[in-house]
Amino acid sequence: MMKQMFKLTMGLGVMVLAAQTVSAQGQNCAPRPAVLERLAEKYGETRQSIGLAAQGSVVEVFASHDTGSWTITVTMPNGLTCLVASGQSFETLAEALPAKGNDA
Numbered sequence: 001m002m003k004q005m006f007k008l009t010m011g012l013g014v015m016v017l018a019a020q021t022v023s024a025q026g027q028n029c030a031p032r033p034a035v036l037e038r039l040a041e042k043y044g045e046t047r048q049s050i051g052l053a054a055q056g057s058v059v060e061v062f063a064s065h066d067t068g069s070w071t072i073t074v075t076m077p078n079g080l081t082c083l084v085a086s087g088q089s090f091e092t093l094a095e096a097l098p099a100k101g102n103d104a
Helices: 001-030 032-043
Strands: 029-031 046-052 058-063 069-074 080-087
Touching: 001 080, 029 032, 032 069, 032 080
Parallel strands: none
Antiparallel strands: 029 080, 046 058, 058 069, 069 080
16 A cells, blocks of 8 residues: 555645746657657557646556556646656556554
């Protein structure tokens, strides 16, 4: 259980950090349609999750269930999408919160 909690915490931390530092990664940005096309055609990735970040930006996780590749993107209000992180061994999780009062 602690291992799963650590993974979730690290994942959320990466997403927060990504949303805050995306402006420093201008070399990994392109118009949203071009990024989505490349993720789909080259890597077979589709959107797996989405959320709102600071200053109106949108954070998304794309992944391929066939290859296990994944990519985290941040899209700015102006439509520019930046690649923040990518990797392998993607897994879909749907974990329930621990019962209240349980310090597991």
